Amino acid sequence: MAEKQRYGLLIDYEYCTGCFTCQVACQQEYGWPAGMGGIRVNEIVQNLPKGKAYLTYFPFPTELCILCKPRVKKGLEPACVKHCMAECMTYGPIEKLAEKMAEKPRMVLWAPK
Amino acid sequence: MSSETEIVRTTTWSAGPGCHGGCGILAHVRDNKLVKIEGNPDHPWNRGRLCARVLAMTQYTHHPDRLRHPLKRVGARGEGKWEPISWEEAFDLIEMRMKAIRDEYGPESMLFNSGTGRDIYPWICMLAYAYGSPNVMFGLSGSACYGPRLAAVNTVQGDFAVFDAAQWFPDRYDDPRWRRPECMIIWGYNIHATCPDNLFGHWIIDLMKKGTKIITVDPRLSWFASRSKYHLALRPGTDAALAMGFLNVIIQEKLYDRKFAETWTNARHLIRTDTGCLLTEAELVDGGDSANYVVWDAASGRPVVWDSAAADYRGEAPESPMFSGTCDLELVQGEKVTCRTVWDTFCAEVEQYPPERVEEISGVSAEVVAEAARYYAKSGPAAIHWGVAVDMTPALTPLVQALSCLWALTGNLDVPGGNVIARLAFDVAPYALPGSDGAIRLKSGEQDKPRIGRDRYLPLDKFYWRCSTDLSLDQIFSEDPYPIKGMWIQTAGIMQGLGMDPKKWRSALEKLDFVVAVDLFHTPTTQYADVVLPATTFLEKDSFRSWWVPLQTINKAMNVEECLPDMEINFELARRFDPDFRFETLHDLYDDILKPSGLTFSELQQKDWAYPPEGSSSCPYLRHEKGLLRPDKKPGFRTPTGRFELYSTLREQWGLEPVPHHEEPPFTPVSRPDLAKDYPLILSTGRRSPAFFHSEHRNIPWLRDIDPDPVVEIHPNTAAEHGIGNGEWMWVENWMGRARFKAKLTPVVPQWMIMAAHGWWQPEKEAAEPSLFGMWKSNINQLLPMGHQGKDGVGSPIKHSMCRIYKAGPEEV
Incomplete structure (x- = not known):
């Protein structure tokens, strides 16, 4: 019996600017109250040697992420992916995303529940 | 009874997202109620993308606190x-x-x-x-x-210029006329957080993905700074010294575009060494015009008049116009004077700023200044884009002149991928x-x-x-x-x-x-x-935008009570x-304003947007060569001399310094060492939040969730010295007053500076005095003065003052 195709989100955190579009796009789509939603953006300041630092933002799909099944059925992209201003999020089959991930550093592949 | 959802195409601007607008959206409206906003994927400006503030509009339009009646x-x-x-x-x-x-x-x-x-x-x-x-x-x-930057650029260049993300063309980056900037200097700008100045901030991220390298000038480690080839973390208020340092390196090392300087600037115009002022035709010949200037022809050993109104030499162009050097002339009264060129005068000022002196003033190492300047000058094309930090210092005009001279002298003005002249679409000027x-x-x-x-x-x-x-x-x-x-x-x-x-x-x-x-x-x-x-x-109005390109309408999608x-x-x-008053309806007025475009308001509404065609003054490139900038259609710029002015004729007339330079702002440890004893930290304000546009949006739950408290960014070492922990309430205080903030410990700010968020009030608190929505506790402007505008009336010390900090007592939290 064929395994059901699994989908995920590939996030290029080199280019995530912390605009919080994904977070609010999801809240708008599903009417989540403030503080709740399918994706949350985190700021991570990496301390580096010689007093240097690197500022990173990192969108994290939560337990509430359903990979926008209703949108995808209509042929639309997930709300977060569609509106992402840095165009740093890709939705697709996990195998395809993994191939893409091999091409560039500073990426993370999420497979929400 | 529920009706169908209607999808209305429209354009953002101000109230709502609060910003300078331009994004194409699809408003989903049912029963006169906004149910959702999606980005319009066909719109060349944002291509479907949107910010958090637009996506939160359903919480805004129908907010219970909205004013609904006079x-x-x-x-x-x-x-x-x-x-x-x-x-x-x-x-x-x-x-x-x-x-x-x-x-x-x-x-x-x-x-x-x-x-x-x-x-x-x-x-x-x-x-x-x-x-x-x-x-x-x-x-x-x-x-x-912004306005001061516009005015200052207009003073020397006759038109404003911005970085080139192919925003002039409907097919954007695919347009064959466009080139990617090799390098971009982001000067005091966190543009992607709020899209100020009529630009879509993430265009720069598009460029970075295409290979543009970034130089960031910012005391903070911004997102751009983190990803920059060079990060120049200057002391706030020393920007002009840094820009002069760039010019110094570029001129010393002959990295400038000599042909542009000769042809398109007033570099060859003569300045009297006795008065230090431009030599005019009126001083040279009887009945001469004081708006005309003089160039020395080394071949004939004679002066030639520059006819300012004609933006050209009077009569034959000189065979060998002097670019650098001195000459002796006899004036109309028989007086003998020695003159030198504008170029030499400009260079003499620039020579005051070798990288070592720039390091002393700005704190940026001389080596990095020189390397970054070289990198910018050798990258072709390259663009500079600046933020409000440039305006928020009293001597902003000399700073803007220095930056404008950088893009002009490196041959990056109105070229593909450079600093491109930005004009109102079709010259529609409301x-x-x-x-x-x-x-x-x-x-x-x-x-x-x-x-x-x-x-x-x-x-x-x-x-x-x-x-x-x-x-x-x-x-x-x-x-x-x-x-x-x-x-x-x-x-x-x-x-x-x-x-x-x-x-x-x-x-x-x-x-x-x-x-x-x-x-x-x-x-x-x-x-x-x-x-x-x-x-x-x-969403509740019919209007239009002609702020640069494209020309587009804002279309009413719904209304909210009264x-x-x-x-x-x-x-x-x-x-x-x-x-x-000559108009019967608003649409009559719109039609009148839109006349230069050849479209009526309703015609434009049908088209959604219109891009000016090639040959229009609002379509690039190299318009100074094509005679598209001046009303008389002659080649040149819309300045008094028709040339980019390295030495500003207007500033000379106004009794202000005609060439760029640095002036120490009024409240810094350098200008006020007396105050520095009590207020040892540099206070900078106004770092942007993607959730808010200035003082707006504190009442929108999805947005407030992103940025819930007024915060001060403070370096962990500085916080430790003051016994302040992350998330603790603290006071920022100076001679004018104090305001209370939550400490955000982060190494993105230098140890000698704190960054206080601006525009804070709390709509959830009591409106009446003495609370005034909590404003008197958290408005940082209480520490910043009125009345310290620049000598020319514009610019103000908002990005740099001085302060001390201390932890708030338990009763003050």
């Missing part, structure tokens, strides 16, 4: 007591009160105040001018946002901005005469048709030369956002006879009004104030 104050100012009135009552009351002021004191006794980059400038000008007042005021001290007169204008020069600051600040007179904010505030108290009796404040926050020293603004508002505030929510500012009118978001669009409010009152 209100009349019934208690004392600041007491927060209101009574709803009808629009007819509101219009009648305003007409009566404002006409009484006009009759008794003259129309100039009313100030008209607007916020930054708002969509309502044409309409506030329409109202002010119909009433008869020239006093349209942008409420920041020194008008220190109202007067630098470089255009506008369709909406004062009836006569006479009406403009009492404009506050016009006679004292000549750049304001020529390029920036606003009154001086600082002098206006003073005049409310002094009543000299005439009294100010009323203020019309429209979608602007003089108390919580724009106004430095808000206690002084409060006293000013208290002194006025009549104050109207037009807004979407109650704010600290509305508490000082006598009448408050409910305005609308961009709220009225700003322009409809102002249109009704303009008709009441001006018996000669």
Whole structure:
């Protein structure tokens, strides 16, 4: 019996600017109250040697992420992916995303529940 | 009964996301209610992308606190007591009160105040001018946002210029005319957080993905700085020294575009060594014109006149015009003078800024200054883009001159991928901005005469048709030369956002006879009004945008109870104030303004957007070569000499320094070592939040969730020295006052500086005084002064002051 195709989100955190579009796009789509939603953006300041630092933002799909099944059925992209201003999020089959991930550093592949 | 969802294509601008607008959206509306907003994937500007503030619009349009009816104050100012009135009552009351002021004191006794980059400038000008007042005021001290940059660039270049993300073309990056910038300098700009200055911030991220390398000039480690080839973390307020250092390296190492300097600048014009001023034709020959200048022909050993009006030499062009060197001439009176060229004068100033001196002033290592300057100059094409940090210093004009000289002398002006001249689409000018007169204008020069600051600040007179904010505030108290009796404040926050020293603004508002505030929510500012009118978001109005390109309409998708669009409010009152007001409907007015485009408002609505074609003055590139910039269609720039002015003829006439240079701002450890003893930390303000546009959006739950508290960014080592932990409340204090913030410990700020968020008030708190929505606790502007505008009336020390910090006591939390 064929395994059901699994989908995920590939996030290029080199280019995530912390605009919080994904977070609010999801809240708008599903009417989540403030503080709740399918994706949350985190700021991570990496301390580096010689007093240097690197500022990173990192969108994290939560337990509430359903990979926008209703949108995808209509042929639309997930709300977060569609509106992402840095165009740093890709939705697709996990195998395809993994191939893409091999091409560039500073990426993370999420497979929400 | 539920109807179908209607999808309305429209364009963002101001109220709603609050920003400078431009994004194409699809508004999903059902039963006159906004159910969702999606980005319009076909729109060339944003290509479907949107920010958090637009995506939160459903929480904005139908917010329970939205003002839905006109209100009349019934208690004392600041007491927060209101009574709803009808629009007819509101219009009648305003007409009566404002006409009484006009009759008794003259129309100039009313100030008209607007916020930054708002969509309502044409309409506030329409109202002010119909009433008869020239006093349209942008409420920041020194008008220190964008307008001053525009005026300063216009002074030397005749037109504004911005980085090139192919925004001029409908097919954007695929257009064959466009080239990717090899390098971009991001100067004091966190553009992607709020998309200021009519640009989509993430265009720069598009460019980075295509390979553009970034140089960031910012004391903070911004997102861009983290990803930059060079990060120049300068001391705030030393930007001009750094820019001069770049010029120094570029000229010393001959990395400049000599041909551009010779052909398109006034480098060859002569300056008298005795007076230090430009030599004019009037000094050289009898009956000569003092607006014409002189070039030395080394081949013939004779002077040749530069005819400024013609933007060309008079008669034959000199065979060998002197670029550098001296010459001796005999003047009309027989007097003998030695002259040198503008180029030599400019270089003599630039020589004052070797990288080692720049390091002493700015704190950026000499080596990095030199390397970054070389990298920029050798990258072709390269662009510079700057943020409001450039305006928020009193000597902004010399700084802007230095930066403009950088893009000009490196051959990056109006070339693909460089700094491209940005003009109003099809030259559709709704109202007067630098470089255009506008369709909406004062009836006569006479009406403009009492404009506050016009006679004292000549750049304001020529390029920036606003009154001086600082002098206006003073005049409310002094009543000299005439009294100010009323203020019309429209979608602007003089108390919580724009106004430095808000206690002084409060006293000013208290002194006025009549104050109207037009807004979407109650704010600290509305508490000082006598009448408050409910305005609308961009979704509830028909309007248009011609701010650069494309030309596009804003289309009404819905309405919210009795709220009225700003322009409809102002249109009704303009008709009441001006018996000669020529328009019957707003659409008539729009059609009139849009005439240069050849389209009516409804035709433009059908098209959605229109891009100016090749050969139009609002379509790049190299328009100075093609004769597309000047009204006379001659090649050159729209400056007094027709050339990019390395030495500004206007600044010389105005008695201001004609060449770029650095001036130490008024409140720094260098200029005020006495204050530094008590206030050892540099206070910088105004870092952008993607959740808010200035003082807006604190009441939108999804957005407040992103940025819940007024924060101060403080380096962990500095915090430790003061015993302040992450997330603890602390006070920021200086000689003017104090404000309370939550400490955010982060290494993105240097140890010697703190960064305080601006525009903070808490809509959830008590409106009435003494709380005033919690503003008196968290508004950082209480530590920043009015009245320290630049010598030319623009620019103000907002990004750099001094302070001390301490932990808040448990009872103060």
